[in-house]
Amino acid sequence: MKHAQVKEAAAALFNDQRNPFGAFSLGSDTHGAATIPDAVRRCRWIAVDINASAFGLFFVSPSAERARLVACFDSDYPSTAVATKFISGANGEEMVRHSRTSTAPRWWADEAVAGSPRTFRDLAWATPVAPLAPGTSGIALPVHADRGQCGLVVFLGSEMTLSDDSLYEIHARCFALFAAVARIRPGDAGGTRAISKRELECLKLTANGNTSEEIAKLLKLSVHTANQYLTQSTQKLNAVNRNQAVAKALRLGLIE
């Protein structure tokens, strides 16, 4: 390819990604090929479009006991901003619970700055929340990916411009962004080690009401082996017994 052609192709690709709604076509290559720097760039474009001064993407840890936000990247990438440390700290717990069950945006505003609460208050579906980081104004958008991963995209800034209509678009782009990120970094499974195919099979059969003996017969294993698989998967899921292991596996989307 000639130099000019390469340049043209690069420009087309850039415009394609830049363009708010054209970019995220189903099954497009940009999804598979994303890297973290790519994702940061895409997130920066979103931030520019709503006039936000900072942003961050967090994973919501799936385990119920350790409800927390795990920072993936922020606007200071590759280093970490102070606000990000605050957000992944103690304040996150309420947000975590919200993100797991809801997609409704949450906003907060710094009392000292007059303008920002107005912008947020006019949003029909967004609700106020205690500030995630002190001295900031911002909006947090819960996002979900196909394999049950859950996350939060946060935009900070005192002069953000958002309307209902642009919020739908921004949030949709955050979903697409998170889907791409979740694919590179398949979920922070809260320290769970990879569960083998055989273990999952046994868990699935347990969820369908089969006993160890029945599982052994169905999978042509000895009862001991079937029990062994179940014990291992229970340990790997940090569960105390089989019932909890089944519940966790279902909630994490490991089995259906």
Add this chain to the structure above:
Amino acid sequence: MSSPAALLESDASGPRLTSRGDLTGFFMQLAADIAADSYMLVAIVHDQDRNDARIVSSNWIFDAIELIGKRLIANLALGPLTAAPGMRPKPLVAAHAPNARALLTGEEARLLDVLGHAEIYSLRLNVGHQRLFVLFSAAEPDRIDVTGLMKAQLQCCYALSGIPQLIAAAAMQDPLSDRERECLFWVSEGKTTDEVAVILGVSSNTVNSYITHAIQKFAASNRAMAIATAIRSGII
């Protein structure tokens, strides 16, 4: 353009769907906004090793649902054309499109066309752990506004976010009593009968009886299966 959110009662936590009627009104308005004729909100539940479509709300005519069948609706929702939020949706064009072939037989495609679903968009709604989908369709192809559709998808997510019980109840008549649901939840968290008894402040015999009832109501064969059924249908 009147916003579907404006139809709803609003409190401190934003507009809120409080009844099945609200749900219908909201989706009718949304469909009208994007020039779609019909909508169908459907929850996919995993039942006895296969996927089953539970229709939560829809304005499809009865015959269409009967003739097409819930099996096909589940396949549509779980099919490759379904778009997650932020993905550009692609329509299933019943009449000629080659992409329809894999999902529909010629006869089914013809039926859909005749019944006013020439073009169907299937959208995934990511709300909690429920597998929820909404289908928007129009009587002739290329009518639905795709950008509007992507925005409508987010509005659906927002609107359905606050009301897991309403959806769960509609998707599957939640058969459990509050106490039974509570017991089953704690068992799913790995608690033993004795522990649940302490948590709820009742005797362990009572806990066992609640759980047995829950198992019977789900026609499950043991605790693990009852938990699995409850989680799959979004009850706990």
